Amino acid sequence: MITNNIQTEIGEIISVNGNILTVQLSDNVKSNMPVIDGIVYRIGQIGSFIKVPLGYSNLYGIVNQIGAAAIPDNIKELIADDYSKICNNQWLNMVLVGEQVGRKFERGVYQSPTTGDKVHLVTIKDLEVIYGGYNENNSIEIGNISVSVSLTAKINIDKLVSRHCAFLGSTGSGKSNAVGVVLNAIANKGFKSARILVIDPHGEYNSTLKDKSYVYKIRADSSNQEKELHIPYWALPFNELIGIFTGNLTEQNKEYIREAVVAKKLESIEKNGINMEKELVSADSPIPFSIKELWFELDDFERRTFKEMRKIETVTEKITEGDAKKLVSNEYPPASAGGGSPFLNHQAKGILSFLDSMRLKLKDSTYKFLFEPGDYTPDLESYVKQDLSNLLYEWLGGDKTVTILDLSGIPSHIMTSISGTVLKIIYDTLFWGQELKIGGKKQPIFIVLEEAHNYLKAGEKSVSSKTVQAIAKEGRKYGVGLALVTQRPSELDETVLSQCGTIIALRMNNSKDRSYVSAAIQDELQSMMSLLPSLRTGEGIISGEAVKIPSRIQFHKLSNAPKSSDPEVSTEWMKETNATLEDYKNLLSLWRNQKLKEN
Helix, strand or coil: CHHHHHHHEEEEEEEEECCEEEEEECCCCCCCCCEECCEECCCCCCCCEEEEEECCEEEEEEEEEEHHHHCCHHHHHHCCCCHHHHCCCCEEEEEEEEEEECCEEEECCCCCCCCCCEEEECCHHHHHHHHCCCCHHHEEEEEEECCCCCCEEEEEHHHHHHCCEEEECCCCCCHHHHHHHHHHHHHCCCCCCCEEEEEECCCCCCCCCHHHEEEEECCCCHHHCEEECCCCHHHCCHHHHHHCCCCCCCHHHHHHHHHHHHHHHHHHHHHCCCCCCHHHCCCCCCCCCCHHHHHHHHHHHHHCCECCCCCCCCECCCCECCECCCCECCECCCCCCCCCCCECCCCCCCCHHHHHHHHHHHHCHHHHHHHCCHHHCCCCCCCCCCCHHHHHHHHHCCCCCEEEEECCCCCHHHHHHHHHHHHHHHHHHHHHCCCCCCCCCCCCEEEEECCHHHCCECCCCCHHHHHHHHHHHHHHHHCEEEEEEECCHHHECHHHHHCCCEEEEECCCCHHHHHHHHHCCCHHHHHHHHHHHHCCCCEEEEEECCCCCCEEEEECCCCCCCCCCCCCHHHHHCCCCCCCHHHHHHHHHHHHCCCCCCC
């Protein structure tokens, strides 16, 4: 043992400033790459470990600065006139991160070293202590420690999920693969009632977790075991629903439509036998109602003309009978230009242009998942075959660990509203059901937000931003864990990012993004972020509560790793299309009728 200590000793502590130690390397260290027991070690690498033995315990620190920059200021002043005094010496700074007593390693230190204490290399046996000791029941293996392929990298599931986490990295850094590795490891763990919900804007994970997940997407391919994605419009908050339609509304007109929606929902609770106090019904309540019937009644009122001035009971007879189901308006005799009968409806709100845009959206096939959501579509009497409970059971109550909501077919301009609404539905469900066996406390859920920057912009007051902020701040109390996945952390809301207890940072080239990551981790370890641009694909630095110590790891590579949804240009250009004029005629027909070709 004494021989090993001599072999591993590399210098001594010159200065102690809180948890930052300044070390002067010994002149006896003949090489920066000593060989001990047949293994080559590197001295002074940024992010590498160094050990300070103190009796029965060992303190461990991470190197965060080397060379002349690590020399304490008071020593710099002493040698300012004669730099040759330190020409043969090397210096480094280290940040204390943990302590080992016996074979047990714990984050944080209970004692402090003093000047003159010896500093040692960390060997493979030491690393086994540092990275070992995880409880098999609540940890998963996700890769190996970069400095030693033989050391497996593990993370604590409890803290990863309940304290929230973020996967950050540039495009092509292996970010989606890292997320897939973590989800795959959880799914393979053998948990009986684990729940993971992935909000996936590009459909990247459909094949990654194929045997362990249910995939819901627009225009689902049933032969590929996909299910149709339905998001009932009547579950959207009123402002999000109205915001889908173009056209400006005054506050008065918006309130007029809000009251009409409330009236429809009040009728619905009786027709559908919904157990709810009428006084609690609002335009935001997730109660089914017929939006076609709402449109038809609003449109009809705007178009009416009257036989007598200002007498609403004298409505003129219709020229053509409309059809609410087909979104065809009632047609009345036009008002007389000379001021005689038929008379204009002076109580009309002037919202016909808005209603016309509403009709266009209701007829647009790209919105079918929203306005014609299968058995969740109310008939004209507002009756539905299946209520929201059926939808929640599909998403959260399945026998597979992972549910993937593939939003790739959703129009981009309503992505924020839809993703936010989905999150709000899930969060409200788990909040109000927190004491039930399917609530978040009894059966926690892990929500993964891929491409989070797309619908969680800093400074926005959208429903998605508000909901994610609520989950980040309060979700842990109700069993809702959050994982943000993005290549642009600088665009995320800082409040949400700061709530992530674990940061998994992969290669990141943008300096602005790196600064946001640095701000989210321990101050003394921010120098490790300078390594981000040089990380290999699939390699990341994990810092936070899910790991015992900040770690540089190489993630496992999934055989069916997530792939970009972008078309492969070279492959597609090699194919012959044999396009004809008829193909372009079909295209024009689809465009004019606002329809997409069915699978």
